[in-house]
Amino acid sequence: MDDYSTELQEFERQRIRLGSLLDEDPAKAVEEARRLPVRSSAGQILYTSLKASTLIDAGSATGNRKAIEEGIALFESFRETDPEDAGSHYNLGNGLVALADLQPYQGFDWYLTTAEARRKARWLFQHAASRDTEGRILSRALTNLGNAFSKAHRWVEAYDAYSRVLEHDGKNGVALTGAAKILLRCIERGIGNAKTLRCVAARHLSAARQHPETIKELVGSRAHEDLAKLFEQPAEAGTPPDLRGATDYEKFVARYRLALSPTIEGLDRSLKRWDSLRIRSFTEPVSANPGVPALFAMFNVLKSDFLAARYLAYQALSEKFTDSGFYSDTLDYAVYGVVPSTLTLAQRACFDVLDKIAVATSECLAILRSEKVYFSNRWFRVKKGQPREWHPALRAEVEAGNTAIIALAELSLDVEKEGALHEKKAYRHASTHRFTVLHDMGSEPSRPSPHIEHCGLSEFRAQLIESLQMARAAVLYFVEMISIHEAIKKPTVGRVGILEVPSHHWIRGEDDDTTRLLS
Numbered sequence: 001m002d003d004y005s006t007e008l009q010e011f012e013r014q015r016i017r018l019g020s021l022l023d024e025d026p027a028k029a030v031e032e033a034r035r036l037p038v039r040s041s042a043g044q045i046l047y048t049s050l051k052a053s054t055l056i057d058a059g060s061a062t063g064n065r066k067a068i069e070e071g072i073a074l075f076e077s078f079r080e081t082d083p084e085d086a087g088s089h090y091n092l093g094n095g096l097v098a099l100a101d102l103q104p105y106q107g108f109d110w111y112l113t114t115a116e117a118r119r120k121a122r123w124l125f126q127h128a129a130s131r132d133t134e135g136r137i138l139s140r141a142l143t144n145l146g147n148a149f150s151k152a153h154r155w156v157e158a159y160d161a162y163s164r165v166l167e168h169d170g171k172n173g174v175a176l177t178g179a180a181k182i183l184l185r186c187i188e189r190g191i192g193n194a195k196t197l198r199c200v201a202a203r204h205l206s207a208a209r210q211h212p213e214t215i216k217e218l219v220g221s222r223a224h225e226d227l228a229k230l231f232e233q234p235a236e237a238g239t240p241p242d243l244r245g246a247t248d249y250e251k252f253v254a255r256y257r258l259a260l261s262p263t264i265e266g267l268d269r270s271l272k273r274w275d276s277l278r279i280r281s282f283t284e285p286v287s288a289n290p291g292v293p294a295l296f297a298m299f300n301v302l303k304s305d306f307l308a309a310r311y312l313a314y315q316a317l318s319e320k321f322t323d324s325g326f327y328s329d330t331l332d333y334a335v336y337g338v339v340p341s342t343l344t345l346a347q348r349a350c351f352d353v354l355d356k357i358a359v360a361t362s363e364c365l366a367i368l369r370s371e372k373v374y375f376s377n378r379w380f381r382v383k384k385g386q387p388r389e390w391h392p393a394l395r396a397e398v399e400a401g402n403t404a405i406i407a408l409a410e411l412s413l414d415v416e417k418e419g420a421l422h423e424k425k426a427y428r429h430a431s432t433h434r435f436t437v438l439h440d441m442g443s444e445p446s447r448p449s450p451h452i453e454h455c456g457l458s459e460f461r462a463q464l465i466e467s468l469q470m471a472r473a474a475v476l477y478f479v480e481m482i483s484i485h486e487a488i489k490k491p492t493v494g495r496v497g498i499l500e501v502p503s504h505h506w507i508r509g510e511d512d513d514t515t516r517l518l519s
Contacts, residue, residue: 011046018054026061029054034070048074053091060098068098086132090141093124097148108398111152111406112380112388119413119420122148126420139169145420146178152410153403155182156473159264160257176208183265191480192263200265243267252314256465258472260303272511275307277475279482282364283489292501295363295482300504302356302478306471309349313464316342333441335457340438344431347464350471351375351428354415357408357478364482367393376416379409400488404481411474424467427455 014036021029033054036047052074059067072095078088100114100121125148128141146161159182165175183201187194243254246269253259254267260275261268268274282293315321316339327336358378362369371377381389390398390409398405414421430436430453437445443454505511 008046011050014047015050018050022054022057022061026058027064029058030062030064030067033058033067045078049078049087049091052078053094056091056095056098060101063102065099065102068095068102071095072099084131086128086137086141089124089131090128090137090144093121093128093141093144096121096124097144108390108406111410112390115388115410115413118148118152119410120418122414123418123420135168139165139172139175142168143172143175143178146175150178150182153407154410154473154477155185155407156264156476157411157470158182160469160473163257170207171211173208173211176204176211180204180208186264192261193266193268196266197263243269245269248318249311249314252317253310256469258310258468260306260472260475264476273505275303277303277479279479281486282482283486295360296501298356298360298363299479302353302360303475305349305356306353306468306475309346309353309471310468312342312349313346313468316340316346317461317464330437330446332444332446333439334437334445334454335440336437340457343438343460343464344427344436347424347460347467348428348432350464350467351415351425353471354412354474357474360478361405361408361481364485365393365397367391375412379405379412397485397488402481402484402488404477404484407477408474408481411470411477421470424463424470427453427460427463 018029018032021032033051036051036054052071055067055071055074059065059071072092075088075092075095078085079092082088096117100117103110103114122145125141125145129138129145132138132141142161142165146158146165149155149158149161159179162175162179162182165172166179169175180201183197183204186192187197187201243251246254246267250267250269257264259267260277262277268276279296279299282295284293319339321338321342323338325337354375355373358375359373361367361378362373379391379394381391383389389395394405411421413419415425416422427436435452437452437454438457438460439454440457443456443459445452445454503511
């Protein structure tokens with residue numbers, strides 16, 4: 001047996017031993033990890049990675065901040081050596097999450113004090129998933145991204161992340177239980193069709209029960225024990241949403257979870273207008289001006305803007321447009337015409353929806369417009385050299401428990417520079433203010449220009465789907481924000497008058513009387 005094989009055997013022995021210590025005596029695991037040798041150059045990466053990950057995991061279990069920081073430093077050095085390595089990005093993300101979790105939770109300001117560490121962790125998980133060509137890291141990275149979303153009240157994006165995991169790894173027990181928790185949360189809060197959601201949740205839990213080893217491997221035996229109560233959920237009779245007979249467009253919407261309806265799973269095709277998400281009620285003082293509150297008009301516009309972006313994306317991705325244009329070839333495998341331009345148009349529209357949500361939030365919470373309002377500046381006050389603060393007009397709402405504002409605020413951090421979603425925003429700016437050219441092979445231009453951004457067509461398509469999912473999540477959070485805001489106000493409201501807001505389609509004679517009233 002050669003020296004390298006012997007070293008691998010010794011490494012595996014150490015890995016199993018430290019894994020047992022993590023569950024039995026994490027403090028001892030920290031001590032043992034610090035003593036781990038770094039032997040030949042062949043085994044250096046293996047041993048250093050084991051040492052760093054054990055320091056992070058055991059440090060998290062024992063509240064040992066120094067151990068976590070030691071592990072982070074080791075993975076940072078790995079990342080500097082190999083900036084594209086998926087494993088070091090994934091493990092570094094875990095370290096930053098562990099560091100944030102050590103910060104004592106003293107109210108909703110925890111989200112401010114830990115914002116940068118958690119934002120960087122989400123970026124690292126996203127980067128690890130996108131760079132993992134073998135699929136070895138992708139499942140874990142997306143699972144932890146889903147966990148990070150869930151902790152930030154971004155339940156829609158968490159469900160999307162878990163769903164992406166299950167497309168690659170249907171045995172991932174953490175993703176299965178995470179998805180089930182979100183569906184059960186929706187049922188508890190009266191969001192969506194309870195029977196459909198319970199049925200899908202039961203299916204996820206049934207699959208997780210069959211693969212307990214994956215949960216223990218990913219999060220340890222203690223976490224598996226904590227899930228025991230969840231596994232006691234009774235199975236629900238019934239079948240998942242049935243899309244037999246659905247149009248190609250309906251299947252597209254269901255496949256990528258893009259419906260603007262109160263449910264995040266399934267498509268209620270019994271409804272003529274199945275994008276049924278709406279503002280159910282909005283309370284104003286008696287001194288308010290007569291007429292329907294402007295918030296309803298705003299929501300109609302941002303909702304229809306999203307639906308237009310979604311439909312344009314479907315048409316372009318299906319290449320169902322007729323193109324009468326004549327184009328010169330640039331000899332760099334670029335694609336020109338109505339289809340690529342529609343793809344970039346749909347991408348821009350997704351981010352326009354975000355800015356509209358920021359303005360509509362100002363209307364909802366009666367925030368005076370003293371500055372230009374964008375999605376990037378609505379939620380926080382950031383002064384140079386000072387810690388991040390909630391926007392003064394939002395602080396009381398956040399402290400009263402409006403978690404949907406936290407979700408929107410955290411999403412805004414990911415959209416900005418160094419965030420997990422910034423690349424998507426960069427595509428929007430490039431196609432709005434400069435030129436975006438898509439290529440069906442590579443992305444190298446025939447002649448470079450500072451005014452043109454180049455991107456592979458397949459990559460842009462994937463980014464567009466994710467941008468649609470992001471915009472849809474933001475719209476759902478916005479409606480949830482209004483619902484929570486109404487619940488917060490309710491105890492302080494005295495006698496009220498009711499203005500019934502009718503269906504736009506009934507008013508115009510497009511629908512019958514059964515859909516006359518919406519709220």
